Amino acid sequence: GSTVEVDPGVEVDEEIAEDDLLGGLKIDSTEDIEVPDRLVDQVIGQDEARDIxxxxxxxxxxxMMIGSPGTGKSMLAKAMSQLLPKEDLQDVLVYHNPDDGNEPKVRTVPAGKGEQIIDAHKEEARKRNQMRSILMWIIIAIVIGYAILSGNILLGVVAAGIIWLIFRYTSRGTDAMVPNMIVNNGDQRVAPFEDATGAHAGALLGDVRHDPFQSGGMETPSHDRVEPGSIHKANKGVLFVDEINTLDIRTQQKLMTAIQEGEFAITGQSERSSGAMVQTEPVPCDFIMVAAGNLDAMENMHPALRNRIKGYGYEVYMDDTIEDTPEMRRKYARFIAQEVERDGRLPHFTDDAVEEVILEAKRRSGRKNHLTLLFRSLGGLVRVAGDIARAEDREFTTRDDVLQAKQRSRSIEQQLADDYIERRKDYELQVNEGGVEGRVNGLAVMGEDSGIMLPVMAEIAPAQGGGQVIATGQLKEMAEESVQNVSAIIKKFSDVDLSEKDIHIQFVQAGQQGVDGDSASITVATAVISALENIPVDQSIAMTGSLSVRGDVLPVGGVTHKIEAAAKAGCSRVIIPEANEQDVMIEEEYEDMIEIIPCSNISEVLDVALMGEPKKDSLVDRLKSITGSAFDQGAVG
Ligand code: ADP
Known part of the structure; x- marks a missing residue:
């Protein structure tokens, strides 16, 4: 169903919906938006997963749900539990087994019945204790009476004491009658939802506690030490396991058995504990499994378990972005209302605060006409903004709060990158003016949402043996590939025989971790050509782009973050692939700091980046004649 669940009482102006950030929604604040009751109706996007x-x-x-964190997997699993019938719910009781204390009995009764049974047993035990007590006092009275009559009071008191001790010591036996209710659904209004993400074996499969007093009347009866696992608590409901591959293989195997059998006996999980001697009768665990993870997780999970889920269920992929339509924008406004309501303490958002969040959702999508579906982090932004307003006791969260929150809720990678830029400024590793031969300010992405300037240096030396590419660090492969691509082009316009040269490529990044340099091939190419032809590169320019063997500049990821990184590093111009032009969504503050130059061909890149007119012009002219369409006629490689 894709009808808008936004409060029908709220006016929507279809005329202005098209370019309005609120999708034509006419509200003063998110207070005016009604949030649907059912969780499944609160899910935004993910239509396929929702249907499934x-x-x-x-x-x-x-x-099985595969996708990025924070896109609603656990939310959907929980929503599913709300859709299951609650009539089926059961209570589970564990009883003492008089024949074998180490094999407690298990009984299943309709939900709510368990409580009654326990109460009845307790009442019975209480009565029995009362009777015992009365009996004891009668016997003591008789003994003392007899002692008084026979004149031997001391003996009488001693005997009475012994009788009292005997009764006290044996009274524990009556506790054994009261069963242990390990699953109590008496107050449960919907089918259970159990999140077993990261659970250890005991928490997942149930456990029997160790008993430090294993004999001598002080021991706890084994049935009282039985603890349910998530699989048992999820009976008739949903068991959600994210990052399923992190469960160890043996546990995955047991989980599979539990799924197959629909019941699973509880035993002590730590081998040397007294609990390991105890094993209950089978305990029901008839749950629906919702397993989640990223693609990697799927590959590493136990194949039999995966087949089981696949064979008896569905697999669905979660989307990371969704097309930006007026209807979606209205839903994003509702998302803020949902998060505000869920938190319970945040002030509602004014209309322009909502607009700012929607802008951020657009920006984070990294795609033209799309909105990000990574809602957990977007929810984080909503909470930080709301907290700022709340700290100042304001009635509403405003646009300014959202802007401040964006600054504050920078990811670890962003903070690292910023910190790194600061440090490099100190060390003057950063060059953003003048011309240098063989040095290019490249750009890379760190983490998911931050860019970093990554200078590349190329040096050409006579070959020691056959010419080779010498690069160091984690970007070695990429460097070699870039050089290969550019050498096809160089062959066409230069007299230099690369097979007689060693090309040294250095990334001036001093071991920076987590940098994705996959998209730096125009940077490497520019550095090599500059070094080869002795033409300096303008250091006020940064660039990103991938290079084809034909000399085309191909699109790359993360352009927005890269452009911002270049601006932060003090560059005044930045070259990006023309095909990425539509993905640019930089923050306003950077717009005046940096000029964006889209390029579609390496000759254009060099035209912009190289300095020193006559030499450069002749090079670019030669290049223009051989790259692009003209290059088609020439042999490649
Ligand atoms: P996952 O399990 O995919 O990591 P969660 O379901 O735990 O993500 O999402 C975290 C929170 O983000 C949810 O509790 C909800 O507030 C919000 N959220 C995530 N996905 C969506 C969605 N598709 N629609 C609305 N809210 C969402």
């Missing part, structure tokens, strides 16, 4: 969850809930099928 609804279908799987009806058919009681397992589901």
């Amino acid at each position: 969850i609804i279908k799987a809930a009806k058919q009681r099928r397992h589901v």
Whole structure:
């Protein structure tokens, strides 16, 4: 269903919806937006996953969700539990087994019944204790009475004491009658939802506690030490396991058995504990499994378990972005209302604060006409902004709060990158003016949402043997590939025989971790050509782009963050692939700091980046004649 669930009472102006950030929604604040009751109706985007969850809930099928964190996997699993019938719910009781204390009995009763049974047993035990007490006092009275009559009071008191001790010592036996309710669904209004992400074996499969007093009347009866696992608590409901591959293989195997059998006996999980001697009768665990993870997780999970879920259920991929439409924008406004309501303490957002969040959602998508579906982090932004307003006791969260929050809720990578830029300024590793031969300010992405300037130096030396590319560090492969691509071009316009040269490539990054340099091939190419032809590169320019063997500049990821990094590093111009032009969504503050130059061909890149007119012009002219379409006629490589 894709009808807008935004409060029908709220006016939507279809005329202005097209370019309005609120999608035509006419509200003063998110207070005016009604939040749907059912969790499944609160889910934004992910239509396919949503449909599958609804279908799987009806058919009681397992589901595997693959996708990025924070896109709603656990939310959907929880929503699924709300869709399951609650009539099926059960309580589970563990009883003492008089025949074998190490094999407690298990009984399943309809939800709510368990409480009654326990109460009845407690009442019975209480009565029995009362009777014992009365009996004891009668016997003591008789003994003392007899002692008084026979004149031997001391003996009588001693005997009475012994009788009292005997009764006290044996009274524990009556506790054994009261069963241990390990699953209590008496107050449960919807089917259970258990999140077993990162659970250890005991928490997942149940456990029997160790008993330090294993004999001598002080021991706790074994059935009282039985603890349920998530699989048992999820009976008739949903068991959610994210990062499923992090469960160890043996546990995954047991989980599979539990899924197959629909019941799983509880035993002590630590081998040397007294709990390991205890094993209950099978305990029901008839749950629907929702397993989640990223693609990697799927590859590393136990193949039999995966097949089981696949064979008896659905697999669905979660989207990271969604097309930006007026309807979606209205839903994003509702998202803020949802998060505000869920938190309970945040002030509602004014309309322009909502607009700012939607802008950020656009920006974070990194795609033209799309909005990000990474809602957890967007929710983080909402909370930080709301907290700022709340700290100042304001009635509403404003646009300014959102802007401040954006600054504050920078990811670790962003903070690292900023810190790094600062440090490099200190060391003067950063060059953003003048011309240098063989040195280019490249740009790379760190983490998911931050860019960093990554200078590249190329040096050409006569070959020691056959000419080779000498690069160091984690970007070695990429460097070699870039040089290969550019050498096809160089062959066409230069007399230099690269097979007689060694090309040294250095990334001036001093071991920076987590840098993705996959998209630096125009940088390497520019550095090599500059070094080869002795033409300096303008250091006020930074660049990013991938290079084809034909000399085309191909699109890359993360342009927005890269451009911002270049601006922060003090560059005044930045070259990006023309095909990425539509992905640029830089923050206002950077717009005046840096000029963006889209290029589609290496000759254009060099035209912009190289300095020293006559030499450069002749080089670019030669290049123009051989790259692009003209290059088609020439042989490649
Ligand atoms: P995942 O399990 O995919 O890591 P979660 O379901 O835990 O993500 O999402 C975290 C929070 O982000 C949710 O509790 C909810 O507030 C919000 N959220 C995530 N995805 C969505 C979505 N598709 N629609 C609305 N809110 C979402």
